Amino acid sequence: MPGDIRGRMTVTLGGFGALLLAVMLVAPLAGTARISLARAFDRSQPFADNVDAQIFFIARLPRVVGAALVGGSLAAAGVVFQALLRNPLAAPETLGVSIGASVGAVLAITLLPDVAIGGISAVPLASFAGSLGALAVVYALATARSRGMSSTVLLLGGVVLTSFLGAMITLIQYLADFSQTFRTVRWLMGSLDVGSYSAIGAALVPLAIAAIGYATLPRALDLLSLGPEAAAARGVDVARAERVALVSASLSTGAAVSLSGPIGFVGIVVPHLVRLIVGAEHRLVLPASALFGAAFLIACDLVARTAFAPLELPVGIVTAMIGGPFFLWLLLRRPR
Amino acid sequence: MIISGPSTRRAFIAAIVLGCTVSAAAPPRRIVSLIPAVTEMIFAMGEGGRVVGVSNYDRYPPAVESIPRVGGLLDPNVERVLSLKPDLVIVYNTQQELKERLGRASIPYYSYQHRGLPDITATIRAVGRQLGASDAANRLAEQMERDLDAVRRAVAGRPRPRTLLVFGRDPGSLRNIDASGGYGFLHDMLEVAGGDDVFADVKKESVQVTTEMVLARRPDVIIELHYGDAARAADFQKQLSVWDALPAVPAVRNHRVHALVGDEFVVPGPRVVDATRRLARTLHPEAGR
Numbered sequence: 001m002p003g004d005i006r007g008r009m010t011v012t013l014g015g016f017g018a019l020l021l022a023v024m025l026v027a028p029l030a031g032t033a034r035i036s037l038a039r040a041f042d043r044s045q046p047f048a049d050n051v052d053a054q055i056f057f058i059a060r061l062p063r064v065v066g067a068a069l070v071g072g073s074l075a076a077a078g079v080v081f082q083a084l085l086r087n088p089l090a091a092p093e094t095l096g097v098s099i100g101a102s103v104g105a106v107l108a109i110t111l112l113p114d115v116a117i118g119g120i121s122a123v124p125l126a127s128f129a130g131s132l133g134a135l136a137v138v139y140a141l142a143t144a145r146s147r148g149m150s151s152t153v154l155l156l157g158g159v160v161l162t163s164f165l166g167a168m169i170t171l172i173q174y175l176a177d178f179s180q181t182f183r184t185v186r187w188l189m190g191s192l193d194v195g196s197y198s199a200i201g202a203a204l205v206p207l208a209i210a211a212i213g214y215a216t217l218p219r220a221l222d223l224l225s226l227g228p229e230a231a232a233a234r235g236v237d238v239a240r241a242e243r244v245a246l247v248s249a250s251l252s253t254g255a256a257v258s259l260s261g262p263i264g265f266v267g268i269v270v271p272h273l274v275r276l277i278v279g280a281e282h283r284l285v286l287p288a289s290a291l292f293g294a295a296f297l298i299a300c301d302l303v304a305r306t307a308f309a310p311l312e313l314p315v316g317i318v319t320a321m322i323g324g325p326f327f328l329w330l331l332l333r334r335p336r
Numbered sequence: 337m338i339i340s341g342p343s344t345r346r347a348f349i350a351a352i353v354l355g356c357t358v359s360a361a362a363p364p365r366r367i368v369s370l371i372p373a374v375t376e377m378i379f380a381m382g383e384g385g386r387v388v389g390v391s392n393y394d395r396y397p398p399a400v401e402s403i404p405r406v407g408g409l410l411d412p413n414v415e416r417v418l419s420l421k422p423d424l425v426i427v428y429n430t431q432q433e434l435k436e437r438l439g440r441a442s443i444p445y446y447s448y449q450h451r452g453l454p455d456i457t458a459t460i461r462a463v464g465r466q467l468g469a470s471d472a473a474n475r476l477a478e479q480m481e482r483d484l485d486a487v488r489r490a491v492a493g494r495p496r497p498r499t500l501l502v503f504g505r506d507p508g509s510l511r512n513i514d515a516s517g518g519y520g521f522l523h524d525m526l527e528v529a530g531g532d533d534v535f536a537d538v539k540k541e542s543v544q545v546t547t548e549m550v551l552a553r554r555p556d557v558i559i560e561l562h563y564g565d566a567a568r569a570a571d572f573q574k575q576l577s578v579w580d581a582l583p584a585v586p587a588v589r590n591h592r593v594h595a596l597v598g599d600e601f602v603v604p605g606p607r608v609v610d611a612t613r614r615l616a617r618t619l620h621p622e623a624g625r
Binding site for chain 2: 031032033047048049050051053054055058059060063108109112113120121122123174177178179182183186187191193194195196199305310311312314
């Protein structure tokens with residue numbers, strides 16, 4: 001019944017879209033500092049002198065936009081990895097792409113402290129390059145067999161790659177200077193204070209490619225969850241769909257991590273929560289998760305920015321504090 | 337940098353007492369120091385000849401280059417420490433496991449922790465007592481206190497700029513900024529040098545700072561402290577342009593964003609006097625010294 005699904009699409013996307021819009025409107029109003037919106041939008045004062053305007057446009061707005069992009073990307077990547085690996089525990093971190101991005105950033109902080117390219121520091125660029133490096137390894141693993149991917153091989157490979165790259169980070173930290181090691185620890189806590197629109201602009205390029213990939217996937221992911229043979233029997237080009245899924249989810253993970261550092265739990269909690277609300281169909285789950293992930297991370301960052309004012313918590317602590325107990329509850333509630 | 341609150345002060349004092357109680361009666365002759373600040377203190381009081389082992393992070397005075405290295409804060413090499421047959425080991429207060437092992441080997445240790453500026457001279461006096469070199473230690477401590485007082489007097493009565501003291505941020509951007517809070521030797525040095533800490537109300541050694549906080553706190557002066565090679569000062573100076581992204585901050589508008597390079601800003605030893613003088617010259621260039 002196409003009419004029925006179209007109605008549900010409208011309701012679902014409308015609902016989650018409205019939630020995201022509401023959160024995006026509220027979040028820039030609060031922060032560690034108190035500002036007056038009237039003064040922030042007062043054009044009679046030059047921008048260079050207007051503290052309220054600078055707090056709003058330089059500190060808060062890029063942060064809210066960054067949180068939306070990172071949260072949406074991680075949640076969408078979580079949905080796709082869970083379907084691709086046919087494993088509810090899969091997350092953007094599972095296959096090593098996220099930690100690959102961390103290796104890149106840690107290397108740049110240690111070895112390239114003074115390099116900037118086109119006004120963007122080497123750290124996010126190296127981080128994205130690191131995620132591509134990890135993707136190349138995972139892709140080679142995935143395509144080593146001629147007939148489709150084995151989710152077991154991918155999972156095993158991902159786990160091994162993750163611990164291997166984790167050891168690389170430890171090695172770099174061990175060899176680095178004490179102050180550089182401290183910088184890397186800070187980066188690995190994750191932070192959405194992106195500080196400039198150019199970093200966001202750079203992240204939009206891989207995110208746009210990932211979004212195009214995602215747009216082709218929902219039907220294939222629905223059928224893949226029945227198993228690759230069943231999907232192939234219904235006309236899905238399984239090998240192609242799996243590659244598109246792997247590359248798109250990895251690109252969005254890499255872009256997100258290079259923008260904010262690693263932020264856990266969004267990619268695993270949000271998809272499960274959204275499935276509870278809208279069911280398992282990917283044309284609903286995928287866009288709804290992206291919208292809800294964006295809203296969730298903006299809200300978590302709002303808590304991180306305001307709960308302990310004038311100090312701020314790293315946002316990864318807030319997502320874990322909310323996401324961890326919630327996920328355990330979810331596991332207890334659904335005995336299988 | 338170790339982050340700690342005032343509540344650990346009691347533990348620190350207890351640790352000093354403990355360190356003294358396990359100390360040998362005769363003055364130690366073979367000292368292993370895992371703490372660069374204390375190594376500098378021992379050399380400055382003229383007892384560097386007794387130091388037989390230093391940490392991987394020791395760089396000053398140049399004489400440490402020829403002394404065996406025995407690991408760092410997180411990875412002390414117990415085997416190397418023991419093989420040097422020390423009769424006193426200077427450890428950091430949090431190196432619990434190392435302390436236990438030294439205790440089992442009946443090797444006396446002195447437990448140290450970074451604190452405020454007055455604690456530096458207090459540590460010099462305590463270490464001097466332990467070494468049986470109280471006279472030299474007291475002279476050194478008194479000289480430092482006089483020098484710091486001279487800095488304090490030189491800037492007295494001048495307007496105190498509200499200062500953001502940054503000791504770390506991501507390279508090439510304003511991300512993950514770490515700054516001095518209202519506690520610890522960096523904060524104390526800033527106060528002596530005639531500046532008011534914009535985070536004086538945050539009673540922590542370090543504050544994780546966002547661009548919003550910098551904009552809201554409106555520092556008159558921003559000083560970045562860089563650990564390492566002074567030859568790279570020009571590089572650090574060039575990188576200061578990242579702050580131009582926040583033009584409403586008075587320090588940015590009035591071109592009062594500075595980079596200071598040198599180990600003396602991160603090693604709370606005798607060279608804090610030089611560090612404080614450099615801070616004072618940066619905050620009050622007109623005071624001329």
